Amino acid sequence: MPSPVPPPRTSIDPLSIGAVAVAVAAVSSSAPLIAFAAAPALAIAFWRNILAVGVLGPFALARRRAEFRALLRGAGRREAGYCALAGLALAVHFATWMPSAQLTSVAAATALVVTQPVWQGLIALGQGRRLPVAAWVGIGVTVLGAVWAVGADFGVSGRAVAGDLLAVAGGMAAAVYTALGERARTTTSTVTYTTICYGVCAGALLVVCLVGGVPVTGFDTSTWLAVLALVAGAQLLGHSMFNYALRRISATTISVLFLLEAPGAALIAWAWLDQVPRSTALPGLALLLAGVAVVLHAEARAGRRTRSGRDDRADPVPVLPEAGPLPLPQPDPVRDGTHRTD
Numbered sequence: 001m002p003s004p005v006p007p008p009r010t011s012i013d014p015l016s017i018g019a020v021a022v023a024v025a026a027v028s029s030s031a032p033l034i035a036f037a038a039a040p041a042l043a044i045a046f047w048r049n050i051l052a053v054g055v056l057g058p059f060a061l062a063r064r065r066a067e068f069r070a071l072l073r074g075a076g077r078r079e080a081g082y083c084a085l086a087g088l089a090l091a092v093h094f095a096t097w098m099p100s101a102q103l104t105s106v107a108a109a110t111a112l113v114v115t116q117p118v119w120q121g122l123i124a125l126g127q128g129r130r131l132p133v134a135a136w137v138g139i140g141v142t143v144l145g146a147v148w149a150v151g152a153d154f155g156v157s158g159r160a161v162a163g164d165l166l167a168v169a170g171g172m173a174a175a176v177y178t179a180l181g182e183r184a185r186t187t188t189s190t191v192t193y194t195t196i197c198y199g200v201c202a203g204a205l206l207v208v209c210l211v212g213g214v215p216v217t218g219f220d221t222s223t224w225l226a227v228l229a230l231v232a233g234a235q236l237l238g239h240s241m242f243n244y245a246l247r248r249i250s251a252t253t254i255s256v257l258f259l260l261e262a263p264g265a266a267l268i269a270w271a272w273l274d275q276v277p278r279s280t281a282l283p284g285l286a287l288l289l290a291g292v293a294v295v296l297h298a299e300a301r302a303g304r305r306t307r308s309g310r311d312d313r314a315d316p317v318p319v320l321p322e323a324g325p326l327p328l329p330q331p332d333p334v335r336d337g338t339h340r341t342d
Contacts, residue, residue, distance in 0.1 A: 016248040019241040020257055026238035028264025030230060032272055037226035041098035042209050043216045047227045049202035052235040053195060060195040067192050082184035083193050087200025089177035094201070095208050097170025103163025112167035114146040114262070119175035120255040131252060134298040139256060142291030146259050148284025175255060181243055182251040190244045198235070249299065256295045259288060
C-alpha cells in the first residue's frame with residue numbers, strides 16, 4: 001500500500017497544464033451563475049453534485065467496474081475511505097462558505113475563504129513535506145492580492161463575526177478536501193474518485209438541506225438552466241479537471257491556482273452581469289497573478305530537483321498518467337481449501 005504521504009511529483013506534463021487551464025476557466029463561471037440563480041446556495045450545491053454523479057456514474061460503472069469492486073474489499077476499503085472523506089470535506093466547504101456570504105459581506109467572506117493555500121501548506125507540513133521558502137512567499141503574495149482585490153471590509157457585529165468564522169472554516173475544509181483528493185488520486189482513477197466524492201458530498205448536503213428546511217425544488221426555468229451550466233462547467237470541467245491534475249501538481253499549488261477563479265469570475269460578471277470591477281482591485285489582481293507565478297516556479301524547481309536526484313529528502317517515485325483499478329486479491333489455495341497434497 002502507498003504511504004499516506006503523496007509521492008514526490010515529477011515534471012508537470014502538458015496535459016495537466018491544459019486541464020488546469022480548463023478548470024480555472026470553468027470554475028470562474030461559478031460565482032456569476034450562483035448570483036444569477038434564484039435558489040438557495042445549499043440547494044444549488046446539492047444539485048450540482050448529484051447531477052454530476054448522474055453524468056459520471058453510468059460511465060464509471062461501465063468502464064471502472066473492477067476498480068469499484070476492488071474498493072469494496074481488503075486494502076481497497078482504505079482508498080475508498082479517502083474518496084468518501086474528501087466528499088464530506090467538500091460538503092463542509094459548501095455548507096460553510098456559501099452561507100458565510102449571507103452573514104458577513106461578500107468581500108470579507110471571499111477574503112477569508114481564500115486563505116485555503118495557507119491551510120494547505122500547513123497540512124503539507126503535517127505530512128512531513130517541507131515547502132520551499134519561495135512557495136510560502138508566493139502563497140503570502142497570492143492571499144494578499146486576493147484580499148486586496150475583493151476589498152475586504154470586516155464587520156464587528158455578532159452576525160458578521162459568525163459569517164467570518166464560517167468563511168475561515170470553508171477555507172480549511174477546502175484545504176482538507178484537496179489534500180484528501182491528492183492522496184486518493186495516487187491509486188484511484190479520476191472518474192472513480194470524482195463519482196464517489198461527489199456522491200458523498202451530495203448525500204451530506206441533502207441531509208443538511210432537509211434538516212435546515214432548505215427547499216431543493218420549485219425553481220424557475222432560468223434557475224435550472226443556471227444549475228445545469230454549473231454542473232457542466234464548474235463541477236465537471238472545473239473540480240474534475242483539478243482532481244485530474246492532482247496526479248502531477250501538488251495540493252498546495254492546486255489551492256493557489258484555485259484563486260485564479262477571482263479574476264476570471266470578475267471578468268465574466270463584468271461581461272454578463274454588468275458588474276464593473278473597481279479600479280482599486282486591479283493592483284490586488286496583479287499581486288494575485290504574481291504570487292501564482294512564484295508558486296508555479298517553485299513547484300517547477302522542486303520537480304527538476306527530484307528528476308536530477310539532488311533532492312535527498314525522498315526518492316523520486318514515477319507517476320503513472322492515470323491511475324488504474326486496484327489489484328484484486330489473488331486466491332490462496334491453502335486458505336481456500338483447494339490445495340492438493342496428493
